[in-house]
Amino acid sequence: MKEVHLFSTAPAFPDFFHQRYELGRQPANTKLSSNKTVRRIRVRGGNVKWRALRLDTGNYSWGSEAVTRKTRILDVVYNASNNELVRTQTLVKSAIVQVDAAPFKQWYLQHYGVDIGRKKKAAVKKESTEEGEAPAAAAEEAKKSNHVTRKIEKRQQGRTLDPHIEEQFGGGRLLACISSRPGQCGRADG
Numbered sequence: 001m002k003e004v005h006l007f008s009t010a011p012a013f014p015d016f017f018h019q020r021y022e023l024g025r026q027p028a029n030t031k032l033s034s035n036k037t038v039r040r041i042r043v044r045g046g047n048v049k050w051r052a053l054r055l056d057t058g059n060y061s062w063g064s065e066a067v068t069r070k071t072r073i074l075d076v077v078y079n080a081s082n083n084e085l086v087r088t089q090t091l092v093k094s095a096i097v098q099v100d101a102a103p104f105k106q107w108y109l110q111h112y113g114v115d116i117g118r119k120k121k122a123a124v125k126k127e128s129t130e131e132g133e134a135p136a137a138a139a140e141e142a143k144k145s146n147h148v149t150r151k152i153e154k155r156q157q158g159r160t161l162d163p164h165i166e167e168q169f170g171g172g173r174l175l176a177c178i179s180s181r182p183g184q185c186g187r188a189d190g
Contacts, residue, residue: 021045028183030055032073032089038186050186055091058188060099060176067111069103073188074173091188093181098173105169112159113152117169 021044033054041049061068078096079085085092101117109115144152168174180189 019044028053029088030091030182030188032056032076032091049184051184052091052182052186052188055182055188058099058178058180058190060174060190062104065108065111067104067107069107071103072100074098074100077175091178091182093178095178097176097178097188097190099176101169101172101174104174111152112155114156114159116161116166117172 020042025041028051030052031054034056035054036056037052037054039051039053041051043049055073057070057072059068059070073091075098076086076089076091076095077098079090079092080094081092085095091097105115105117165174176190178188178190180187182188
């Protein structure tokens with residue numbers, strides 16, 4: 001709100017012509033929904049904001065691996081400011097959400113050649129298939145060129161994965177924090 005007393009034509013007559021950008025708008029309260037809805041809003045200076053009302057995807061970054069992937073937001077699990085925002089599935093900045101692990105799993109497999117999040121039972125089944133039928137995994141290994149296998153082996157040397165993250169990959173869901181402001185920029189990235 002501008003300082004009304006500074007912009008008056010005379011002290012007795014304040015400037016009562018309010019500008020459009022001075023109005024108070026309702027909060028976005030961006031909800032988690034598959035029906036994506038984003039509104040365009042004209043703000044001061046003719047600039048534009050994007051008000052996300054409903055979202056279900058976002059670009060999430062895995063900082064230690066320096067990789068970003070677009071993934072589905074599955075659930076809102078924690079909000080430091082208000083538990084009501086968790087109950088109503090509201091997407092705001094700093095909310096902790098569960099995202100789909102599949103895009104990151106796929107990248108990890110391609111980059112390091114390791115399929116993370118595998119259950120112990122899967123390893124037992126793999127051993128039994130090696131004894132019996134021709135495994136599909138061996139066919140995939142044959143497709144890789146010598147250069148690619150050397151590159152993956154080199155990457156393996158510096159590879160470390162936190163056990164907590166590995167546990168999350170096992171469940172197919174990763175915890176992430178929203179760092180963007182969905183009501184201002186129309187995205188739920190983190």
